[in-house]
Amino acid sequence: MKRKLSSILPICLAIAALAIAAASHLSAEGPGVYALRDARIVRVSGPVIEHGTILVRDGLIEAVGDNITPPADAWVVDCKGLTVYPGLVDALSNWGLTNTPATTAAPAAGGRGGGRAQAAIVATPNATATVVITSTPARGPEDRPSNVAYNKAADQLFPTDRNIESARNGGYTAAVTFATGNIFAGQGSVISLAGERAGDMVIVPSVGQMITLGGGRGGGGGGGYPGSLMGSIAYIRQIYLDADHYKLAKSIYEKHPQGLPRPAYDRTLEGVIATDRVLLPAERSVEIERMIAFAKEMKMNAVLYGGHEAWRDTDLLKKTNTPILVSLKYPVKAADSDPALDEPLRTLELREKAPTAAGALAKAGVKFAFYSDGVSTPRDLMRAVKKAIDAGLSPADAIRALTLSPAEIFGVDNRLGSIDKGKIADLVVVDGDIFAGAKVKYVFVDGNKFEPPDEPAGGGRGGRGGATIPGLNQGGSAQ
Amino acid sequence: MKRLALLTFISTVAFAADAPVLIQNATILTITNGTVKGSILLQDGKIAAIGDKVMAPAGAVVIDGAGKYVMPGIIDCHSHIMAEAINEGSVSVSSMVGIPDVLNPEDIAIYRALAGGVTSANILHGSANSIGGKTIVMKMRWGKDAEEMKFEGAMPGIKFALGENPKRAGQAAGRGGGGGAAPGTGGRYPATRMGVEDVIREAFNDAVAYKANWDLYNAKAAKGDVAIPPARDLKLEPLVEVLEGKRLVHAHCYRQDEILMLLHVADDYHFKIRTLQHVLEGYKVAKEIQERGTGASTFSDWWAYKIEANDAIPYNAAILVRKGVLTSLNSDDAELMRHLDKEAAKTVKYGGLTETEALSLITINPAKQLMIDKKVGSLEVGKDADVLLYDGHPLSNFSKVTKVWIDGHEYFDLDKDVEGRPAKESEKKALITKAAAEQRANGGGRGGMNNATGLATTPQGVPQQ
Secondary structure (H helix, E strand, C coil), X not given: CHHHHHHHHXXXXXXXXXXXXXXXXXXXXXXXXXXXXEEEECCCCCCCEEEEEEEXXXXXXXXXXXXXXXXCCCEEEECCCCEEEECEEEEEECCCCCCCCCCCCCXXXXXXXXXXXXXXXXXXXXXXXXXCXXXXXXXXXXXXXXXXXCXXXXXXXXXXXXXXXXXXXXXXXXXXXXXXXXXXXXXXXXXXXXXXXXXXXXXXXXXCEEECCCXXXXXXXXXXXXXXXHHHHHHHHHHHHHHHHHHHHHHHHHHCCCCCCCCCCCHHHHHXXXXXXXXXXXXXXXXXXXXXXXXXXXXXXXXXXXXXXXHHCHHHHHHCCCCEEEXXXXXXXXXXXXXXXXXXXXXXXXXXXXXXXXXXXXXXXXXXXXXXXXXXXXXXXXXXXXXXXXXXXXXXXXXXXXXXXHHHHCCCCCCCXXXXXXXXXXXXXXXXXXXXXXXXXXEEECXXXXXXXXXXXXXXXXXXXXXXXXXXXXXXXXX | CCCCCCCCHHHHHCCCCCCCEEEEEEEEECCCCCEEEEEEEEECCEEEEEECCCCCCCCCEEEECCCCEEEECEEEEEECCCECCCCCCCCCECCCCEHHHHEXXXXXXHHHHHHCCEEEEEECCCCCCCEEEEEEEEECCCCCXXXXXXXXXXXXXXXXXXXXXXXXXXXXXXCCCCCCCCCCCCCCCCCCHHHHHHHHHHHHHHHHHHHHHHHHHHHHHHHCCCCCCCCCCCCCHHHHXXXXXXXXXXXXXXXXXXXHHHHHHHHHHCCCCCEEEECCCHHHCHHHHHXXXXXXXXXXXXXXXXXXXXXXXXXXXXXXXXXCCCEEECCXXXXXXXXXXXXXXXXXXXXXXXXXXXXXXXCHHHHHHCCCCCCCCXXXXXXXXXXXXXXXXXXXXXXXXXXXXXXXXXXXXXXXHHHHHHHHHHHHHHHHHHHHHHHHHCCCCCCCCCHHHHHHHCHHHCCCC
16 A cells, blocks of 8 residues: 555656646736726826726736726736736846756745845856856956856856746746956846846847946966956946947948058947946945946946945935835845844944845936845745835835836836736736735736736745744744 | 934034034143143134133033043054955055055944044055055045045055065965965065065166157147047156156064165165155164255054064164154054054153153144145134044043044044944844844844745754754
C-alpha cells in the first residue's frame, strides 16, 4: 500500500504541476472586447469616476465614462464594488531581464544605490547583462571599461522571467527595465509585463542610459581604470565628451568625405548617443547635489534614482526641474550588525526619514516616481508605498507616482499611465484600496485579461505585519 | 542651501546678514604687521578695522577680548577631508580625475577642523600616482553645500607624487596601500623612481603634442579650412594648464634625489612646482628649492614611519625658512588638522623660529603657496574676516580656539557646541528608541524590505542550546 502510494505520488505531482503551468498560461484571455462595468475608476489623469464603465478593445482603451453602454460584442466584467486603477508601472526595474526559474525567486541582492555607503552593484543571477571584465586592466577611458552602452534591455528580455508574472499578479502592468552591473549599464526599455515573445512586450526599446557608480571595480593597480568614484565620474565625463566629438566628426565627415580622415566607428559611443536621457544614482543629499551639478555641467537630460534623502533637496530638484525615482527599498539597519554599534545621528535620521521623501517631493511639485529596487513582491512594494503614505504622501500622489509620473518621466505618457481613451489598456482591478492590502481581482495588460490566482491561505508571504515566520515556526514545533 | 539643522544649529542663521563683530581689549596677532593690543572689527565679511580703539558700529556684537588672542584662520596646505575618494590608483597618470567631483560638504571632519581653527584647506588627491588628480582649495563653511564652500578665485591645482607610493603600485602582488597591485597582476608601471620620472616626462610629452595638435587645428580653422577638431582629452588638459601656468603643482616627495629630479623635469618643460609636499629631506636641497621659488609644505616632527622618511629631522621647517624657502606646515590628516597650531609651536623649540614665524607656517605662508594671500592668511584691513579667537596664546598647549569666523560669519563657538550636545544626544536616543519600537511592532526583523536577511537573526532564529 505504502509502496503503491509512493510510486503514484510523483505522477500526481507532475500532473498537478502541468495543470498549474497550463492554468497560468490560460489565465490570459485574448485581447477581445471588454466592458468593465459599474466600477470606481481612478483615472489619475482626471477626477475619480465613482460609477463608470471602461471599454477595452483590441488592446486599447476605447472609452471611459459614467454613461457608456457596453456594446453587444463585449465581455461584460461586473466591477460593482471594485476599483480600477491604471496598471502600475515600475519606474526602474530589472523585471524581464532575469531568466529566473519558476521556483521561489530570491530577492535581488545589492541594489542600485550610488555612493560608497551602498553595497556593490550586484548583477542579478542569470542576468544577461553581466559585468564586463576584460582580460587586461583598462588603461583609461579609451579602453571603454565597464561599458555596454550599446546593449538594450529590449534585446535581452526573457518573457518567462518569473518576476513578470509575480509583479503582474500584484497589479503591475509595465516596467521601465534596465540592466545594471556596469558603469555604462546600457539602454533601458519600457516593457509590458505580459507577452509570449519578447518583441510583443516592448513598448519603447530605448528610453535612457543607465549609469551606475560606487560598487563594482575595486581600486588598485591591478583592477584597471576606473578604480574609484572619482575615476568613474571622470570616465563618464570623458565618454560624453567623446560622444559629442564623435557626432561632430561624423557630421563634418559626411559633408566632406573627400579629403578628410574617416572617423573610426565606435559601438560604445553609438550606444551613448542612442538616447539623450541619462539615469544617475543619487541616494544621499550630497549625491543628489553632486549629480545635479554634474548633469548641468554635461547638459544632460538627467533622471536621478535612489532618492531616500531627497526630502532635503526638494527646492534644488524643483528649481533644476530634475525628475527623481524614489526607491521602495528603504535603508534598514543590517540585520547582522553589531547591536552595540554606536551609529551616527545622521545614519539614524536617514533611515527614519526615508519614507518622507516622496511626500516632500509631491508637496514641492517635483516630478518623481517609485521604483522597485530589487524588491520583487508587489505586496512588499505596496507596503513600502503605504509607509510613504503614512509619512505624509497623499494616496492620489502615491498612485500617480506608480502610473502617470513614471510614464511622463520616460516620455510615454501619451500611451501609458492613466485611464484615458486611446491609451494602452493596462488596468488593475482591486476590491478596495490598493494600498490597504486589497485583493487584485483582474489585471489587464495590452487588453489581455489576467486573473491572479488566490494566494494560499496563511502561507506565502505571511500576513500583514509579518508576525508569522514560516520555516522558523515549523522548526520550533518540530522540537 | 540650508543643510541639516541637526548637523549645525549655526546654519539656522547662515543666511541672515551677519551683524558686525567687534572684539575689544584683545591681543591681536596680525602675523604680517606685528601684535596689536586693542580691537578688531569684522564687518560685511571683511576685516574692517584694527587698532587701539575702534568704534562699535550700530548693531555690532561686542566681544570682550581681555586676556584673549585673535589670529587669522589657519590654512592647511595638504588635507584629504571632505573627499569621498582619495586615489584613482589604477593608472600612473590620473590627471583626468579630480577631488572637486567627490566633495562631501557634510564630512564631520570639516567641523572638527574648524574647532581646531582651520578656515581654509587645500584638498588633495592621494599619492598613488606619479601624476595624480586635480585639487581644490576650500573654505570650511560648515553647513553650506560643496559649491558654496569653494574658495572663490583660488587657483586650481594638481597632485604629483614621487618615491615609494607611486612606485609601490608597480611592485608585484598585493603590497596594499595606495593602489597596491592586485595579486598576480604584476602591477602597473612604474616600479622604480626612474620609472616615476619617465612617466612624468612621457605625460608632458603627450601634453605638448596635444597642445600642438589643437594649435594646428585652430590655425586651420582660422584660415577657414575644413578640419575635424581633435577630441578633448581630460587627462592631458590639466597638464597643458600646468605648462601654461594656470594650474599649481603640489608634489608629494620625501628624498632629496627625487626632489631634484622633479625640479629638473619642471625646468626642462618650463613649468613651476608650486609646492613640494612633505619634503622631509628638503633641508638637504633648500638652496635648489629656493632658487626656483618653489614652496615647501612639511610636517613638524614626524619621521621614520617609512623608509623614505628616515632622514627626516624636526629642524626641517626652520632650516627651510632660514634658507628663504616659502614654507608651511600641513596636516595630511583629519586629526592632525585639529592642532596645527601646536605643530607650529614645535618649530619654536626645534630651530628657534620666532612666534610670528611659527604662526606664519600655518597662516600667511600656506596662503602665499596657494596664491590666496590677497584675501587670507593675516589680519589686515580689507582681507576676508577669517578670524580665530583663542582663550590664550595660540602656541600654548593650554589654549583653545573658542570662536571661528569665516567671511565674518561665526562657524564655530565652543560654548554653543558644548551647550548643544545634550539636545543632540536626546534626539539621537529618541530615534533609536523609535526604531527599536517599530522593529518590535513589526514582529522583529520585518521593519524594512530586507526580509530575506531580516528573519535569520530574530530571537526565534537563534538556536536554543
